[in-house]
Amino acid sequence: MTAGVLENTGQVTAGRRLDWVDAAKGMSILLVVAHHAIWFLQRSGQAPAAIVAANEALASLRMPLFFLASGLFAAGPLAASWRVVLHKRVAFFLYLFAIWTVIRFTFFATVVPPVVDPDDSANPVEFALALFLPGPSMWFLYALALFAVLAKLMRPLPVWLQLGASGLLSALVGAGALELDGSRWTYMARLLFFFLVGLHARTPVERLAGLTSVLRVALAVAGCVGAAGVAVVFGLRTVPGVALALQCIAVATGVLFAAWIARLRFGRPLVHLGRRTLPIYLIHMLWLALIMIGVRHLELPTAAAYALPFVMVPVLTALALLTHRLLVAAGARWLFELPPRLAYRR
Template structure:
């Protein structure tokens, strides 16, 4: 996105062994990652709402400033959380990574770029996020070059291939190189050929950090306390002051703000995940994809309904948050309805293209050297 994406089975004949449950710390780790993803997607929806409301003068300056500041948190944290879930697929074969990650995200990117293009042609005034995709020729180029509407999917496919290619490179080297790229991108030191490519370059470090430094990230999450969250927030304010003073162009300042913001995001997500009040946030983090794909359609409709409406100052401050909750809930409901109607291909690969593990026939080809035991009650020689 542009910064200003049972059936009942019969009882077994024998008594099964008791299931081994995951330890509490392990469950907490999964919960906090989902909480972090839930926070990120909510911030993404708020960002889109702000972008759509700005042309109608419905966004107070402090709200706009806050949205710009949160740029350092929402997508870097999202990519960090995505990287944490990639470690296991990376250990598999190229077939696994290409099918389960690259093909899926590339398919969704192309499909939803086409759907958004059609939507913006039909809905007047809904082209805030895609002013560059107005002709068929531009649409074709947007299918190859990442656009501002679904670039997160494009980046995930790209990062998955890159992470697999450099898997045997020492982690320190990967993080050092990707960190340097992020510094250059966030400070404007290097021109990456467009805003979307700059965003991708900024976020690569955090994706690789999630992939290869999971113990470090989990160690940080384990230290989440109210006082550590407050301390991280203070650190963000200190680093942000340099940005306010116009020092963002100095290499390392904007990158430092990103690191400080992601540190705060991890600590806050880990802390919130320990409370029942945050269960909806954790649940949302398990279903971020449909919200990411559907929110722009719903936001554009909501804002079109509001244009021309005079909102009091207090309502303008509350509108982004209230609309974000409504849009997110509607997206989840719409996702369920579309799946029930048989439109699962909107959110995943068609069945004939979906990933299927290669069956292991090695045991079937090798006969056992031991005789098969006789059935109970059968005669023995």
């Protein structure tokens, strides 16, 4: 699988197992779209405090689950030669990172008023330093390329050492005991652990998914909410390891939920969506910025302010997928795929 967590793939392995991973990816991408929508609404003063707080709480789930899924798909390519790794993982993701960083910068610099953008995406200094300080929305692609290189380099090391070292790094950074320049590097330091868990602990993760049931999902959600509440009430998040533990609990809950919903008929759209995360991830922010140019002028009633993020998520997702289909039909497949001259050849 060339693009792992982001690639639209038709490969099937063990049917339901792939379905739940795709459901996890679908859930993650919807949470990412919701996060960005709330982020923009917060910038314009239109996001209710409760929605903002819920969005912050979901940070323990959305990207750790995404990177876990990415690690699950990466084992095959990373077991191959360096040539395969560099083509299928590094070149692919860095190509997308480079081209969409240019697109995003150009779009926000020419179309989007600065007052709309919470990321300062049109900053020419940050654009010039993108290879050293990855941008606010494209950093995930950068991280996948970097993690592939790191995982390949670490293959000779014992798995316990890889997970222990990356877990320690995540715990220290998550507690603020170790500070890194740039929030994106901070994110990557915290999330490498989950990529490596997906890469090396596929069997235990699959066993967890196999244990799913309505009762276990409900108990996991209750435990996740309770643990987060205790951490907030007693101010424990600055204790090294607590933030990492909360992320692990949230990811375990996400795995159980994805495995449960993937078995149900009404969960099929989520599975289907999980196989098409790439265009959603790349395109939805452009549509979001355009929508916010108009929405920021509205005086929203309280009910509408609470409902708006839930409305924007499916709208942005549909617009991104439609835009992707139109671009591919127009011959712009190169926006989403590595050019043939750079792609891996046996």
